Amino acid sequence: MTWIAALPMYNITPALALEWRGWLSDVLHKVKPACRIVEPDEELHGFWRRPNLLISQTCGFPLMHGLHEQVQLIATPRFDAPGCDGAHYSSVLVTRANAEFDSLASCRGARAAYNQDDSNSGMNVFRHAVAPHSRAGMFFSAVLRTCSHLGSLQAVADNRADVAAIDCVTFAFVCDELPDLARQVRAIGVTAASPGLPLIASGSVPRATIEALRDALNETLTIRPERAKRLRLQGFSVLPLTDYERIGQLENEARAAGYTRLA
Template identity: 65%
Template structure:
């Protein structure tokens, strides 16, 4: 069975996509040169494939059931505001000319989010809002945009007022799209949690898991300029239980009678 791989989560710009592809090529060269790099259409199906050698997922789907189908390989450590070791948070973003200066001030505002299965864009924002919600509501309206960049554009174009943006994505967006991010303003951060995990199928052998971890470390040290462009400091090896903090954020919102972003 030929194995497959993809790193789909931080391709914020074409240049970044090329760098992530090059890093993946280097990793596969040292682990399985026959493995194919693919562009998945349906990530949830792709992450569950038995021939998956390496990919990256969001921590929210990981704790909501994906962990039963995959092995946790590593968690990246990024050099970006809002990151600490292998943890990251979401930046709360509004328009530069908006009146909002805190999450509390956003009552009745329009919230944008990338998707309901996103920890950074949905789960973390719901958790931040939950203490301020009344009868399960806080926002005047919500808008699903399909991506963090889509949420940033919705705010800049006055179709939404607030979004929670993965702080790594935000750092990449500042570099790649300064005209867009220059129209926006940060008003805070959400609670931090472990970053987006690298995963492999449960069918991948232990010796390949070890080889993947070694190859990821080597890909960072062997190409320091690429690592700098990717803001990648290295990889940590967290236990799966570390990601339970993401489920805890969901549970705390539910206890506060705020089960969905509204």
């Protein structure tokens, strides 16, 4: 079997994507499987379920909504980014730099943007943050799905939306790589924290290979420390799947408050 690998989650610019690809190549070189780095040519939910997937990165929300039955957790990155605490992360609540809003509570009746329905950082924790302020399941005047965190940031900057929740790691990379966009928005809060985006492998990957991958992840950070710094990688933690139950807890708390969807 020829294995495949891809890191699709934090490629916010082509230059950053090349850094991720180079780091992944070094990881695979240490493990030495027959593996190709690919660009997913299908919807990610299908890609993550490929039986020959050696390593990729997913969001915790789909992980806990069925994906965990078909994959293994390899490790969770620890990022050097505001809003991260070890292997846990939160989302930054942003509005336009010149907007009148100074807190999430002040955004009642405003327009929200979010990336995807199955995103923990862009939808689930956002819903959880809004839930205490909602009335009869409503809070915003309009909600826009943008398909990406960059799309949500651009929607806020372009005055097509007023507030969004952005994965704090993505936001840190935007500040690094796209400072002009970062200057067009400002933070007005943060969401609750949950475990970060895990690296996963197909359930068919041998246990010894999973262990070799874990060793290689940390070893490659010392090969080129300047690359690790640009990727904001501090190391990796091996979290049990039960830690990711926090994501479902946030979902359930919002639902218990009568706020089942962003609205």
